[in-house]
Amino acid sequence: MGPKLLEEAGRELFGESWKSALAASIGRDVSTRRRQAKRENVPGPVQAALVAWLVLKRGFGVTPPASPEAPFVSTLTGRELPLEDDGVTNVAATAEKLFGPKWKLRMADALGIDRTSLWRLTSSEAVSGPVVAAVRAWMMIYRFAGIVPPFDLGRFPAPAKLPDELSYRRRPDGARSKKSKSKYAVLIADEEGVSEDQVQPEIRKVGE
Numbered sequence: 001m002g003p004k005l006l007e008e009a010g011r012e013l014f015g016e017s018w019k020s021a022l023a024a025s026i027g028r029d030v031s032t033r034r035r036q037a038k039r040e041n042v043p044g045p046v047q048a049a050l051v052a053w054l055v056l057k058r059g060f061g062v063t064p065p066a067s068p069e070a071p072f073v074s075t076l077t078g079r080e081l082p083l084e085d086d087g088v089t090n091v092a093a094t095a096e097k098l099f100g101p102k103w104k105l106r107m108a109d110a111l112g113i114d115r116t117s118l119w120r121l122t123s124s125e126a127v128s129g130p131v132v133a134a135v136r137a138w139m140m141i142y143r144f145a146g147i148v149p150p151f152d153l154g155r156f157p158a159p160a161k162l163p164d165e166l167s168y169r170r171r172p173d174g175a176r177s178k179k180s181k182s183k184y185a186v187l188i189a190d191e192e193g194v195s196e197d198q199v200q201p202e203i204r205k206v207g208e
Contacts, residue, residue, distance in 0.1 A: 001042045001050070009050045012158060013057060013064055025049075027068045027129020044112025045121070045130035051151055052137030058156040060144050068132040072140060081140075091127050091135050098138055098148050110138070110149040 001009075010018030014025075026049055042050075049064075056062040061075040071080035092103075099106040108118040111134060121128040138149055 001047045003042075006042050006050070009054060013050070013053055021064075021066075022050075024067055025053075025064045026133050043130065045128060045134055048111050048134040048149065049130050049137060051153065052134055052141060052149070054153060054158075055141055055151050055156050056137060056144075058158065060141075062140065065133075065136070068129045068136070091122050091131060094135050094139055098135075098142055107135075110134075 007018070010022050014021035026046060053064045056064075056072070057075070062081065063073045063075055065072050071082070073080050095103040095107045099110075104115055104118060108115045111118065111131065113121070121131050141151070142148055
């Protein structure tokens with residue numbers, strides 16, 4: 001993943017202020033992220049976290065946490081998901097749940113690093129923020145779909161952008177108004193007790 005793909009993923013996940021939001025989500029300062037964004041290749045753990053977050057957002061309507069230890073948020077209800085200890089307090093135990101007895105080799109491959117780098121990033125008391133972010137996202141995906149990295153983003157395509165003339169409707173006064181909510185969005189909003197604006201009109205199923 002190079003700078004161009006990093007920016008595309010960042011904008012899809014966080015919007016226009018993606019650099020500062022991404023830095024906070026992986027536990028890095030903005031200046032560090034800016035330096036890394038100029039590299040030819042994005043560091044493996046950061047790329048692993050980004051890919052996992054894209055899977056969560058596209059496939060399950062879950063947005064990245066505000067920091068490596070913060071809760072994930074459901075775009076369907078606007079509520080925080082229960083904060084799990086997995087991946088926060090014991091990365092090694094979580095990795096073993098995901099990958100089995102040979103978790104070190106498989107985890108290193110999933111993070112795009114060698115085993116020496118893996119030991120350096122996980123052996124200290126303060127585990128690298130991008131590693132924590134990636135492992136927590138992997139565990140969330142495993143709970144939802146029972147799959148572990150590497151992930152095929154082809155199974156979780158980016159949402160198509162509607163042409164301007166389809167995403168707005170003309171009001172009688174000639175002004176443009178946003179397209180009305182689907183019946184499904186209204187129904188879910190009623191059941192969940194949230195506003196329609198917090199509801200995704202549709203949820204993608206795994207594999208579609």
